[in-house]
Amino acid sequence: MAQIAFAEIGAAVGTRLLPAGLNVAGRAISGAAIGRAAGAMAGRALSHYLAGPAEGPRLKALHVMEASEGAGVPSVYGRMRVSGQLIWAARFRERRTTRSAGGKGGPKVNEYSYSVSFAVAMGEGPGVRVVRAWANGEAFDLSGTVHRLYDGGEGQVPDPLIEMIEGTAPAYRGTAYIVFEDLPLDAFGNRLPQLSFEIVRVPPGDAEPRLRDSVTGVNIIPASGEFVYATEIVREQFAPGRERAINANSGEARADFLVSLDQMREGLARVSHVALTVGWFGSSLAAGECVIRPGVEMRDRATVPQAWSVAGEGRASAYLISRDEAGNANYGGTPSDASIVQAIRELKARGYAVTLTPFLMMDAPGFPWRGRIGVSADGTAGARAEIEAFVEGAQGYRRFILHHAALAAEAGGVEAFLVGSEMRGLTRVRDETGAFPFVEALCALAAEVKTMLPSAKVSYAADWTEYGAYVPGDGSGDVLFPLDTLWAHAAVDFVGIDWYPPLGDWRAGVGHLDALAGFGAADDPEYLRSQIEGGEGFDWYYADDAARSGQVRTQIIDTAHGESWIFRVKDLSGWHGNSHYPRPEGARAGAPTGWTPGMKPVRLSEIGFAAVDKGGNAPNVFFDPKSSESALPPFSTGERDDVFQKRALGVALAHFEAGPLVEAAHVWAWDARPYPAWPMRGDIWGDGDNWNRGHWLNGREGLTSLAAVVGDICARGGVLADVRGLDGVIEGYGLDGVHSVRAALEPLKAAFGFEGVERPEGLVFHMGDAVVVQLSGEALAEPGLLATRQLMDKAPERLRLAYIDPDRDYQPGIAEARRGSGDARLVSDVALPLVLSAGRAEAVAGALLAEAAREGTAEITLALSGLAFEPGDRVRVDGGPVWRVVEAREEGARRALALVRETARVVPARDSGTVAAPEPAPVFAGIDLVVMDAPSLPGEAGTGPLVAAYASPWPGEVAVLAGPAADDLSERARLVRPAVIGRLVAGVASGPVGRWDRASVIEVEAPGGEFASASAAVVLAGGNAALLETGAGWELVQFQSAELVGAERWRLSGLLRGQGGRPSGAAETGARLVLLDEAVVRASVSGLEAGLALLWRAAGLGEAAEAVFEDRAGLPWRPVRLAAPAGTVRWARRGRDVPDNWDLPDPARAVTFAVEADFGAGFGGRAETALAEAAWPAGALAVRIAEIGTDGRIGEWLSIPAGSSYL
Incomplete structure (x- = not known):
């Protein structure tokens, strides 16, 4: 690192011991320089000769949790993946679960499971928060565990579990750690x-x-999304058992809204009040034609457990949101009423003061701003009529506002309620008398809302250009205060302002007015402070775009009455603290409006800055290619700039918090969709790209500046440092042990290209971008510039940079840079333990290669009376190339400068990058459970209903519960795999029994299921069996051919009907068909439960359903070969035992048959016989026969009419 001084003592000792210095490799090196090298502060030139390599932090390809005594605790800056150290563990805990294998009264089965409690240290604190976790390399959902996180603060106390088990426990102050309590280990x-x-x-x-x-x-957005604010997981149901979670995309099996709120609580700890925005859709910018309705993304969508409903409208009647060319909805749907009530209650339960903000979004061509809604002719009776239609229509503004007030009341109330926002195009509309009809409507709405929500503070959120004076552009000279009637209204409690005035007028270069005024950058805190009550909109304005381009500024001065604050949109104090005198036709009125100085507090209902280059030039604009309102701030490059957003918000919020004027400020915006799933999941949300240069705080609240990291490292090493000259943002950097300050800073210096120099006040760091000083050869103490050219054939032609890739779960990534297009003979490998985006890594690799391949070094000598150069300064001699000073040393009466050729420098990152979106945690679907009182199956002797279930995703194992009541359910079966459960696409008639049915087909739709054809021999041997739900009960069918005829749609043919002794029956469209395989098991029921209506339920998300088990498999089979020869009736008994001949074996008990006759009034007069024949009753029209089982139940009847000889 160029001339970073870590030890003044070393320099002093070196001067004393070696006053004349040494000559090393032909170069004279002073004793002070040698002392600095020994003290680990050597500059680039000295390091080349004397200083050894610095052992800094290293890249890790594996993340292995250890339990090593004395191991270092990692120190993380920004975002990083760490494995941590196991610092405590309790004994394994064994649990025994006893369940009945056969229902109530059945045999008992013991099952064992294990869990353990333990603690893992993750890094130095304070302020550590966990974003994601992995277990054995797979995503691990912490929300499903009992755990406690300690952020490493100095005030943290011992964990109660550790203390309870061990008796005494350390608090691990300064160390962030996580304690898991009874973590199940079966997975x-x-x-x-x-x-x-x-x-x-x-x-x-x-x-x-x-x-x-x-x-x-904060303002909580996005205002649209059918279940974006739901606190329960809402699932889209495609078929029974096949569902997709709509609002659980974060990697946790919880609603996105809850995850986002947790992130907000951890990242923005001071937030105490939130504004929840809820969007409905306007159809037109013409007030008289505009209807306002809740909208849905699609009509055909079934959701559980919530069905979408807003203001009494369901999907069938709600407005269908417009679609783009790809067929995607242009907006998310209106949040459901139930989800809004849930959200308000959740926010209040977390201790937030809630403001409810009904938010009008325009689904009209160009997707314009609602502030552009207007009337056809201002100042007319027609204008009032159009506004009345807009407000009072059946689908008007009044319905929109009052519906949300009713939701707030249903949720138990809110702290504040807004009756609208930024309706600037309507609040300034006048009727023929000069009155403002929309303002009157707002006053009436405020009064109605106050009645519905008496404890809520009610107001309106005015645009920053709307809240105060209005000067119509009609040449009348009027100066009016349209909203003063509203602000002074008894039902209005505060003045709401969406505050987005310009906070700068910055341009590129150093020749524009604000740079010439001495300010350093668009995000210079002093510059930003000067613009809050100064600059554009306060001191001056631009008359037009040409004036803006040329910086021709017109001063804002009220020469008529000395009330310049009237015309200053940024002069909140002046507006708030004075009476307001209208000036109709330019003449100041004798009486003020109803506003009195300071009569009500101000709330900034919105304040925010986009994370974009020169965002202060126009904080009100946003970049969204879909919208006609999309724009970048004037003179912006469009580059993302998180640093600007952070600094602008810090300065503005500190200003308003320090004064008495503003009682609350809501920053725009915090998204209810958790980071990084949003904005990275473009397959779910279409607005993610807007995040890069947008106003969102999500993902930026943990912004870590380079200055803060360098300052902290120096402070930990006891080195005084001035880091104000550093610029840029660090995505992530970790120190994995004990390192010297120099070693810890080397990777940062390589990536960011900053410089450091020793001064009396300590180390001063800067970005190496000093102004180039022009020197003439005459200024040199010795003529000329002594340059040494590097042998370029020794310089690397290719550089491979290893870095930490956040898009690959923090695994090492590789970026390459090349010189030339040929094969690279010399390759340099560099590893930096920094989290970098791929683009950033490529830029760093290119800069490092340029540095390694610099063309040479040089020296110049100046007189001591010349300029006091120091490392990091930049010089050019006689118009030649730019050189950078790497060492300055005094040699008698002269000052020698060691130079290196300037190369392309690393542009400091001004954004915190992005990370890969986590894989969504599995959210299990509602289980489609089928309970079948089925016929007996070949080779099976068990009793009880057959049960099968389907769900996608499958939860792994499903316990089937049953009992007489919901609070008295016991386990009856375990299902370990999903069954193939289909539903008939078309009805099926009953078919022939005992022979192939070649004419009929069964067409079935089976989500996730597969059928296969089989030979006739396989089918006759019992293969390809299924249960079909018919009007007569479950019929056992078999099929020979299975043909896939559509997506998950199968045609089954070559049928055998009525197998298992049951008759064939007709099945309706939608009837179920269950393939009989290992997924279908027999559930346990007791004999006493046969014939009772039991509640059956699959443990988990399955809904309870009532089913009666009559043990149809235990019923005797229906007799066959019924004949009525002269005066008798004969039949043959059937049964499930299949011998080698056509006759059943002699039964082990006496067989009894029931015989009934029909004499015209129905069958009756039952008689019983042990024989397979009986006399025909005289005069009977028909006779029927059934076998009586050992339990007294009668099997299925078979009848024969009189006059038939054989059936």
Whole structure:
């Protein structure tokens, strides 16, 4: 590192011991320089000759949790993946679970499971928070565990579990660690898993305000998304058992909204008040034609457990949001009413003061701003009529606002409620009398809302150009205060302002007015402070775009009445603290408006800055290619700039918090969709690209500046350092042990290209971008510049940079840079333990290659009376190339400068990069459970219903529960794999029994299922069997041919119907068909439960369903070969035992048959016989026969009419 001084003592000792210095390799080196090298501060030139290599932190390809005594605790800056150290573990805990294998009264089965409690140290604190975790290399959902996180603060106390088990326990102050309590080990092979964690830590002592310290309130967006604010997981149902979680995309099996709120609590610890925005959709910018409705993304969508409903409208009647060319909805749908109530209650339960903000979004061509809604003719009676239509229509503004007030009341109330925001195009509309009809409507709405929400503070959020004076551009000379009627209204409690005025007028270069005024950059805190109550919109304005381009500024001065604050949109204090006198036609009125000085507090209902280059030039604009409102700030390069956003918010919020004027400020914006799933999951959300240069705080609240990291490293090493000259943002950097300050800084210096120099006040760091000093040869003490040219055939032609890739779960990545296009003979490998985006890594690799291949070094000699150059300065001699000073030393009456040729420098990163979106945690679908009172199956002697289930994703193992009531369920079966459960696409008639049915087909749709054809021999041997749900019960069918005829749609043919002794029946469209394989098991029921209506349920998300088990498999089979020869009736018994001949073996018990006759009034007059024949009752029209089982139940009847000889 060029001339970074780590030890003044070394320099002093070197001067004393070697006053004349040494000659090394032909170069004279002073004793002070030698002392500095010995003290580990040597510059680039000295390091080349004397200083040894610095052992800094290293890259890790494997993240292995260890339990080593005396191991170092990693220190993380920004975002990093760490494995940690096991610092405590309790004994393994064994649990025995006893369950009945046969229902109530059945045999008992003991099952064992194991768990363990332990603690893992992750890194130095304070302020550590965990973003993600991995177990054995796989994503690990912490939300499903009992754990406690300690952030490493000095005030943390011992963990109660460790203390309870050990008696006494350390608090591990200064160390961030996580304690797992009774972590189940069955998923890890009953072993302690290898855990690693993605953690975020912002170093303490940052000289600039951090977002977590600045932000006290936020606006929660996106305002659209059908279930984006739901606190329960809502699943889209494609088929029974096949579902997809709509709002669980974070890697945790929880609703996205809850995960996002947790991230906000951890990243923005001071937030105490939030504004929840809820969007409906306007259809037109013409007020008289505009209808306002809740919208849905699609009509055909089934969701559980919530069905979308807003203001009494369901999917069928709601507005269908417009679609882009690719067929995607241009907006998310309106959040469901149920989700809004859930969100308000959740926010209040977390201790936040909630403001509810009904938010009008325009689904009209160009997707314009709602502030452009207007009327056809201002100042007319027609204008009032158009506004009345806009407000009072059946789908008007009043319905929109009052519906949300009703939701707030249903949720138990809110702290504040806004009756609208930024309706500037309507609040300034006048009728023929000069009155403002929309302002009157807002006043009426405020009064109605106050009645519905008496404890809520009610207001309106005015645009920053709207809240105060209005000067119409009609040449009338009017100066009016349209909103004063609203601000003074008794139902309005505060003045709401969406505050986005310019906070700068910065341009490229150093020749523009603000740079000439002495300010250093667009994000210079002093510059930003000067612009809050100064600059554009306060001191001056631009008359037009030409004036802006030429910086022709017109001063804002009220020469008529000395009330310049009227015309200053940024003069909140002046507006708030004075009476407001209108000036109709330019004449000051004798009486003020209803506003009195300071009568109500101000709330900044919105304040924010986009993370974009020169974002202060126009904080109100946003970049969204979809919208006609999309724009970049004037003179912006469009590059992402997180540093600007952080500094601008820090300065502005500190200003307003320090004064009495503003009682609350809501920063725009915090997204309810958790980072990094949003914005990285472009397959789910279409607006993710806007995040890069947008106003969002998500993912930026942990912004770690280079200055803060370098300052913290120096402070830990006891080195005084001035880091104000450093610029840039660090994505992630970790120190994995004890390192010298120099070793810790080397990777940062390589990546950022900064310089450091020793001064009396300590080390001063800067970015090496000093102004180039022009020197003439005449200024040199010795003529000419002594240059040494590097042998370029020894310089590397290719450089491979290994870095930490956040898009690959923090595994090593490789970036390459080349000189020329041929084969590279000399290759240099460099490893930096820094988290870098791929693009950033390529830029660093290119800069390092240029540095390694620099063309040469040089020396010049100046008189001591000349300029006091120091390392990092840049010089040019006689118009030649630019050189950078790497060493300055005094040689008698002269000063020698060691120079290196300037190369392309690394542009400091001003954004915190991105990380890969986590894989969504599995959210199990509602289980499609089928309970089948089925016929007996070949080769099976068990009793009880057959059960099968399907779900995608499959939870792994499903316990089937049953009982007489919901609070008295017991386990009856375990299902270990999903069954093939289909539903008929078309109805099927009953078919022939005992022979092939070649005419009929069964067409079935089976999600995730597969069928296969089989030979006739396989089918006759019992293969390809399925149960079909018919009107007569479950029929056992078999099929020979299975043909895939569509997506998950199969046609089964070559059928055998009515197998297993049951008759064939007709099945309707939608009837279920279950393939009989290992996934179908027989559940346990007791004999006493047969015939009872039991509740059956699959443990998990399955809904309970009632089913009656009648043990149809235990019923005797229906007789066959029924004949009625002269005066008798005969039949043959059937049964499930299949011998080698056509006759059943003699039964082990007496067989009894029931015989009934029909004499015209129905069958009756039952008689019983042990024989397979009976006399035909005289006068009977028909006779029927059934076998009576040993339990007294009668099997299925077979009848024969009189006059038939054989059936």
